[in-house]
Amino acid sequence: xxxxxxxxxxxxxxxxxxxxxxxxxxxxxxxxxxxxxxxxxxxxxxxxxxxxxxxxxxxxxxxxxxxxxxxxxxxxxxxxxxxxxxxxxxxxxxxxxxxxxxxxxxxxxxxxxxxxxxxxxxxxxxxxxxxxxxxxxxxxxxxxx
Amino acid sequence: xxxxxxxxxxxxxxxxxxxxxxxxxxxxxxxxxxxxxxxxxxxxxxxxxxxxxxxxxxxxxxxx
Numbered sequence: 001x002x003x004x005x006x007x008x009x010x011x012x013x014x015x016x017x018x019x020x021x022x023x024x025x026x027x028x029x030x031x032x033x034x035x036x037x038x039x040x041x042x043x044x045x046x047x048x049x050x051x052x053x054x055x056x057x058x059x060x061x062x063x064x065x066x067x068x069x070x071x072x073x074x075x076x077x078x079x080x081x082x083x084x085x086x087x088x089x090x091x092x093x094x095x096x097x098x099x100x101x102x103x104x105x106x107x108x109x110x111x112x113x114x115x116x117x118x119x120x121x122x123x124x125x126x127x128x129x130x131x132x133x134x135x136x137x138x139x140x141x142x143x144x145x
Numbered sequence: 146x147x148x149x150x151x152x153x154x155x156x157x158x159x160x161x162x163x164x165x166x167x168x169x170x171x172x173x174x175x176x177x178x179x180x181x182x183x184x185x186x187x188x189x190x191x192x193x194x195x196x197x198x199x200x201x202x203x204x205x206x207x208x209x
Contacts (some may be wrong), residue, residue, distance in 0.1 A: 012166025019166070087177050088174070
């Protein structure tokens with residue numbers, strides 16, 4: 001903030017507008033990347049097939065897709081982490097901790113329940129449960145503040 | 146920890162968004178600090194003190 005900025009009575013609100021614009025741009029980049037990788041994913045072998053049988057090389061296209069997806073997610077996460085402030089970072093860390101604990105509990109439950117679970121892929125149910133806990137924790141913290 | 150952020154902001158006729166913009170944080174952060182739900186980090190507390198040209202201990206008080 002310069003001295004001119006300090007004297008401007010609405011400099012702060014304009015800064016908020018700029019900040020929101022950057023956030024919308026990041027959200028747009030996230031959506032665009034999701035669509036791009038989703039479309040590209042139609043042309044590669046499913047990720048579950050990345051582990052090639054012994055003696056065979058992994059499919060190069062699938063490998064490239066998976067590495068690209070991870071790189072894009074890491075870059076986007078880094079940009080979002082830099083853009084948000086310390087309160088939002090704290091909330092995100094709290095939510096991640098809750099999701100981690102939820103996944104541990106759900107994993108134990110899934111293992112204990114074994115074949116009784118009505119899911120073909122119990123690990124996907126654990127993942128979905130942890131993701132739901134993450135989203136719920138973010139929403140709860142946002143509403144309760 | 147109690148603080149006088151809301152009073153200081155009102156004295157200057159600033160909205161929460163205006164203060165948030167000047168501190169380069171979100172409006173939710175200003176609200177969380179004002180209501181005592183979040184204690185700011187030392188760097189942010191210094192930014193707040195510099196913005197209001199006051200010592201930190203005149204804005205934040207852990208005794209009350």
